[in-house]
Amino acid sequence: MKKMVMSVCLSAGFLLGSAAATPAAYANSEEPQLKVKIVDSKGGEVGTALLTQKGAAVQIHIEAANLPPGEHGIHFHENGKCDPPDFKTAGAHFNPAGKQHGFHNPKGYHAGDLLNIQVKQDGTVTADLETQSVTLNKGAANSLLKPGGTAIIIHEKADDYVTDPSGNSGNRIACARIE
Secondary structure (H helix, E strand, O other), X not given: OOOOOOOOEEOOOOOOOOOOOOOHHHHOOOOOEEEEEEEEOXXXXXXXXXXXXEOOEEEEEEEEOOOOXXXXXXXXXXXXXXXXOOOHHHOOXXXXXXXXXXXXXXXXXXXXXXXXXXXXXXXXXXXXXXXXXXEOOOOOOOEOOOOOOEEEEEEOOOOOOOOOOOOOOOOEEEEEEEO
């Protein structure tokens, strides 16, 4: 069983639509990379997520604005659909191994489970996440680029890392299609 490595770094200073949309740390990467738009429940763009394959890990760099302040659950979901207002078309968490939800769940965790993100009081977030539970390599069982794609969902509340199936993280407030 692969060991999961995940980290979160939060930093200040995001301006939606800024010229620095591609972080310097990822700019010269030769690894597979994909940038996706994050939309809110009205379909308006609120940010971007840059996904980069680095060896066995996928790094996710998120920059968004106009979100409610506080801690929010964020997950990969099984369908590459983001139909507002509730994003239910994204389906359940991405879970090709059939595990239960949550890093603290003794029965495992979904491949789509990620650490919570912290949105600042001004509604902005810049976060860097890393996971070895998924890949951008097509054809793998845990590929985010499976037929039909997948999605990134930001939830209204923090993930408790235990409760199956979604960590008690509440409604879906933002979505990005991964194709």
